Amino acid sequence: MSAVRVEGVWKYYGHFPALRDVSFQVEPGACLALLGRNGAGKTTLLKIIAGLSRPADGHVLVAGKEARDRETRARIGILGHGIAVYDELSAFENLKLFGRLYGLRDPARTALEWLERTGLERVRDGLVREFSRGMRQRLAVARAFLHSPSILILDEPFTALDDRAIAVLQGLLEKALADGRTVIMSTHQLREALQLATNVALLNRGKLAYHGERTAEMLADPGWLYRHYGEMA
Amino acid sequence: MIFLRQSLTIAVKDLRAELRSKEAINASLSFAIVILLLFSFAFDPSSEQTREISGGLLWLVFAFAGALVLNRSFARELTNDCLEALIASPVSGAALFLGKALSNFLVLIAIELLSLPVFGIFYNVRWTGQFWTLMMILLLATWGLTVIGTVFSALTVNLRLRELMLPTLVYPILIPALLPAIQLTSAVIAGQPLTADLYAGLRLLIAFNIIFTALALGLVETILVG
Numbered sequence: 068m069s070a071v072r073v074e075g076v077w078k079y080y081g082h083f084p085a086l087r088d089v090s091f092q093v094e095p096g097a098c099l100a101l102l103g104r105n106g107a108g109k110t111t112l113l114k115i116i117a118g119l120s121r122p123a124d125g126h127v128l129v130a131g132k133e134a135r136d137r138e139t140r141a142r143i144g145i146l147g148h149g150i151a152v153y154d155e156l157s158a159f160e161n162l163k164l165f166g167r168l169y170g171l172r173d174p175a176r177t178a179l180e181w182l183e184r185t186g187l188e189r190v191r192d193g194l195v196r197e198f199s200r201g202m203r204q205r206l207a208v209a210r211a212f213l214h215s216p217s218i219l220i221l222d223e224p225f226t227a228l229d230d231r232a233i234a235v236l237q238g239l240l241e242k243a244l245a246d247g248r249t250v251i252m253s254t255h256q257l258r259e260a261l262q263l264a265t266n267v268a269l270l271n272r273g274k275l276a277y278h279g280e281r282t283a284e285m286l287a288d289p290g291w292l293y294r295h296y297g298e299m300a
Numbered sequence: 301m302i303f304l305r306q307s308l309t310i311a312v313k314d315l316r317a318e319l320r321s322k323e324a325i326n327a328s329l330s331f332a333i334v335i336l337l338l339f340s341f342a343f344d345p346s347s348e349q350t351r352e353i354s355g356g357l358l359w360l361v362f363a364f365a366g367a368l369v370l371n372r373s374f375a376r377e378l379t380n381d382c383l384e385a386l387i388a389s390p391v392s393g394a395a396l397f398l399g400k401a402l403s404n405f406l407v408l409i410a411i412e413l414l415s416l417p418v419f420g421i422f423y424n425v426r427w428t429g430q431f432w433t434l435m436m437i438l439l440l441a442t443w444g445l446t447v448i449g450t451v452f453s454a455l456t457v458n459l460r461l462r463e464l465m466l467p468t469l470v471y472p473i474l475i476p477a478l479l480p481a482i483q484l485t486s487a488v489i490a491g492q493p494l495t496a497d498l499y500a501g502l503r504l505l506i507a508f509n510i511i512f513t514a515l516a517l518g519l520v521e522t523i524l525v526g
Contacts (some may be wrong), residue, residue, distance in 0.1 A: 071440045116386060117382055117388050118525070119387055119388055119389075119525065120526060121526050135388045135525065137392065138390070140388060140389060140390040141389075141390040145384070145385070145388045147381055149380045149381025149382070149385060150379060150380045150381070151380055151381050151385035152380060152385075153317055153379075153380070153382060153384070154379060154380065155316070155321050156316065156317060156318040156320075160316070160414065164309065164313050165389065167305070167306075168306060168309060168310075168386070168390070168391050169389060169390060170302065170390065194320070210385070216466055240319060
């Protein structure tokens with residue numbers, strides 16, 4: 068069974084088709100780099116896969132179930148454009164909150180483990196509004212990985228991260244892939260993405276222009292895909 | 301059980317965040333006190349007149365001050381894209397709504413309870429004569445205000461003019477709850493016993509709450525996800 072199956076998905080903003088008949092599958096344990104220029108529909112597609120939005124037509128199955136299914140959402144970890152943690156709560160309270168919402172057996176212990184993994188244990192009781200940008204980003208990474216999701220959806224995960232947060236995230240992603248988890252990430256940082264990716268999908272104005280395995284050619288020349296399948300191809 | 305636990309987690313989170321930032325509480329409470337003060341200067345009513353208008357005055361103040369709390373309910377989730385994280389989590393829209401409604405309800409009740417003594421002092425009215433009956437009316441009408449306000453807070457969260465849209469949408473729908481609440485509050489403050497007419501008002505409030513709570517719980521998932 069595919070980890071994620073996208074079938075004939077359409078999405079409109081007003082009359083504008085943001086996604087046009089997009090179909091592909093992601094196998095368990097794969098890492099899909101979702102590429103495309105700004106406005107190509109990457110974020111819209113990721114939101115539909117994560118159950119944040121419904122398609123106008125077509126459907127998405129995650130591990131054989133609907134994306135909005137409660138069980139499905141418990142399997143997904145999402146790291147979007149925002150850090151998705153509360154400024155008025157401490158780092159520990161934020162992670163404990165999401166641990167409770169995800170039904171973890173011991174949210175407090177898991178929160179402490181993740182604070183340690185992301186190097187935030189010394190500021191566990193500090194309010195997030197007092198954190199530096201890098202600390203907030205590491206907390207966001209901890210929040211996304213907290214419930215050990217089997218599918219990770221990352222929307223431009225490396226954008227605006229500081230060096231330490233990038234190192235933390237890369238380490239966690241490599242471990243997640245080694246553990247057989249599925250990763251879908253959109254990014255403009257081709258070289259970093261292609262190094263991690265096993266598969267590549269390229270969106271062009273809402274249409275899937277390419278979907279297949281990441282090849283040695285792409286790794287050697289990150290611009291190759293855009294030259295052959297991009298808008299100017 | 302999971303549903304209630306998740307709702308309580310959301311309610312506790314919202315209350316904790318509000319008590320630390322005090323954004324909505326400060327704005328709403330000062331608004332309520334200023335309006336009560338201004339009305340007392342503007343009309344200088346006699347004791348008899350005050351009893352007659354007390355219900356209308358109090359519910360006008362509670363409804364407008366409440367809008368300031370309810371507007372922040374879902375809007376506070378926009379900071380850092382927290383709303384997306386909540387919708388993506390295995391929390392149903394109904395549990396999220398109920399948690400937010402509970403937290404809003406407690407904040408509104410606290411503001412109302414702090415405003416009542418101010419009303420008593422400014423207007424020289426003894427409002428504690430039928431204290432528990434007044435509390436029952438406050439609880440019922442405030443739940444109605446909370447349910448409608450929380451739903452429309454979710455509906456307008458992505459609108460640029462949400463501060464204007466929320467009251468515009470909420471008040472017309474609230475009329476069936478506000479009218480009996482005004483009537484009952486005036487009667488209770490005037491020291492009148494509850495007549496059959498007033499009991500009908502109470503029943504209307506209860507029916508309003510049941511119908512709109514059920515509708516809100518059923519519709520909020522569609523409002524949030526589409």
